Amino acid sequence: MSGTVLVTGASGYIAGFAIRQLLAEGWQVQGTIRHLSRAEEVRATLGVTAAELPLFAADLLSDDGWAEAMAGCSHLLHVASPVPSTVPTHDDELIVPARDGALRALKAAAAAGVKRVVLTSSVAAITYGHGKLVDRVYTETDWSDVNSPATGAYAKSKTIAERAARDWVAANGKGLEFATINPGMVVGPVLGPDFSTSLEVVRRLVNGAMPGLPRLGFSIVDVRDVADAHVKALTAPEIDGERFIVAGDSFLWLDEIAAILKARLGPRAAKVPTRALPDMFVRVAALFNPPLKLILSELGRHRALSSAHVKERLGIRFRPAEDSLAEAANSLIDAGIVKV
Numbered sequence: 001m002s003g004t005v006l007v008t009g010a011s012g013y014i015a016g017f018a019i020r021q022l023l024a025e026g027w028q029v030q031g032t033i034r035h036l037s038r039a040e041e042v043r044a045t046l047g048v049t050a051a052e053l054p055l056f057a058a059d060l061l062s063d064d065g066w067a068e069a070m071a072g073c074s075h076l077l078h079v080a081s082p083v084p085s086t087v088p089t090h091d092d093e094l095i096v097p098a099r100d101g102a103l104r105a106l107k108a109a110a111a112a113g114v115k116r117v118v119l120t121s122s123v124a125a126i127t128y129g130h131g132k133l134v135d136r137v138y139t140e141t142d143w144s145d146v147n148s149p150a151t152g153a154y155a156k157s158k159t160i161a162e163r164a165a166r167d168w169v170a171a172n173g174k175g176l177e178f179a180t181i182n183p184g185m186v187v188g189p190v191l192g193p194d195f196s197t198s199l200e201v202v203r204r205l206v207n208g209a210m211p212g213l214p215r216l217g218f219s220i221v222d223v224r225d226v227a228d229a230h231v232k233a234l235t236a237p238e239i240d241g242e243r244f245i246v247a248g249d250s251f252l253w254l255d256e257i258a259a260i261l262k263a264r265l266g267p268r269a270a271k272v273p274t275r276a277l278p279d280m281f282v283r284v285a286a287l288f289n290p291p292l293k294l295i296l297s298e299l300g301r302h303r304a305l306s307s308a309h310v311k312e313r314l315g316i317r318f319r320p321a322e323d324s325l326a327e328a329a330n331s332l333i334d335a336g337i338v339k340v
Contacts, residue, residue: 004028005234006073006114008105009080010055011042013196014120014186017227018077019046019053025231032058032069032080045192060101066108073112075234078105079120082157083197094157102165109176116177116240117169118233121162123184123219123247124155127303137304140182140243150297166241177240179233183226184219184247184305188324189331196223202328205258207338208271213254214282215300220257220321221248232314239313247305250321257325264326268333268340 005022009015010031022029031053033042039055046053056069060080070076082097102119109117127138129145144151144159151159162180169178185198201218204210229246233239252260255276261269279299286292310316332338 002026003074003234004030004072005075005077006070006109007031007077007079008058008101009033010053011038011045012079013190013199013223014183014226014230015077015079016046016191017223018079018230019048021224021227021231023048023052030054030056030069030073032056032065034059041192060097060104063104066104067111070108070112070114073109074115076105076109076114076117077120077230077234078102078117079230080105081120081161083154091153091156094153095160098157098161099164102161103168106165106168106173106176106178110173114176116179116234118230119162119165119178119180120230121180121182121243122155122158123182123245123303123305125159125162126182126245127305128152128155128159137306138245139306140245140309152297179239179242179244181226181229181233182243182245182247183229184221184245186221186223186226187321187328188223188319189327190335190337192335193337195332195337199328199332201254201257202261202325203332203338205254205261205272206265206269206329206332206340208273210273212273212275212277212281213258214277215253215279216298217251217253217302218257219247219303219305220250220252220324221246222319222321222324225316225318229310229314229316232316236314242309242313244310244314245305245307246310246316247307248318248321248324249307251302251304252321260322260325261329264322265329268329271340 005027007015007019011033019029036057058065058069082094125144126142128151129148144155146156146159186196226246258272261272
């Protein structure tokens with residue numbers, strides 16, 4: 001494949017797998033990270049040299065470095081986005097860097113003559129704020145309602161950033177092609193210490209940090225399939241303006257995930273809980289543990305998502321969720337991130 005791709009947030013979970021696939025397919029690749037002091041660590045994690053992966057310093061909240069990073073690029077994967085590790089004090093802690101970072105990347109891409117941009121969004125930009133709908137399958141035509149009290153800061157940030165990016169391209173793109181990838185809960189093997197916060201669920205199950213299993217469910221997708229969708233979207237014909245839900249074939253409740261880990265990990269899953277936590281217990285616990293408030297609106301919610309569009313247009317075929325979960329847990333243990 002000819003062309004040069006800039007991958008933002010090169011130290012991240014999805015970005016790392018995308019970079020490895022791009023290099024394997026013959027692309028020239030360069031990346032951005034916030035601090036160049038981490039450059040060798042990032043390259044070592046990916047198993048690449050400085051010649052294979054030039055890295056540039058660029059921050060979502062600063063104009064510095066973007067023009068230099070984008071110079072000579074024909075394509076952009078804008079993967080970088082803020083992800084909360086704790087409950088944000090204010091929604092803007094996530095919204096501003098997500099929105100403004102996307103716009104900075106787009107402006108730099110347009111100025112550099114980039115042909116196509118693929119932006120990493122999320123199913124969180126699709127499924128929130130629709131009320132207690134049942135028997136509903138979400139598709140790419142759905143958008144989260146950022147004015148709903150049930151829509152948290154992360155979902156707001158992904159929704160607002162994606163809409164802002166689409167609006168900017170429509171008004172200023174001048175032929176710049178644009179598409180988004182909207183992944184579900186991303187799991188799978190880890191390459192290093194920078195892994196998705198969605199793997200926190202697996203980590204906390206395996207290390208025994210969860211006392212029990214609340215009624216939470218997730219659309220599970222393998223990180224390698226998400227990376228594959230990003231790479232394929234760079235060259236797929238006639239996808240300008242498209243959204244692609246990349247959410248796998250399986251919606252699994254937390255007790256089902258725990259059962260899979262128990263079955264697949266054997267003794268390594270000794271700390272995985274089996275006790276169900278009633279909704280009322282979780283609601284009372286949230287009075288004393290504020291982070292639990294983030295999940296209250298999700299209790300018992302089955303958010304069915306259709307990945308038919310990405311299968312048809314990009315030819316994505318999903319790995320079984322059971323395999324992805326087992327690989328995620330085993331790699332977290334093997335990397336020393338989880339002690340069992």
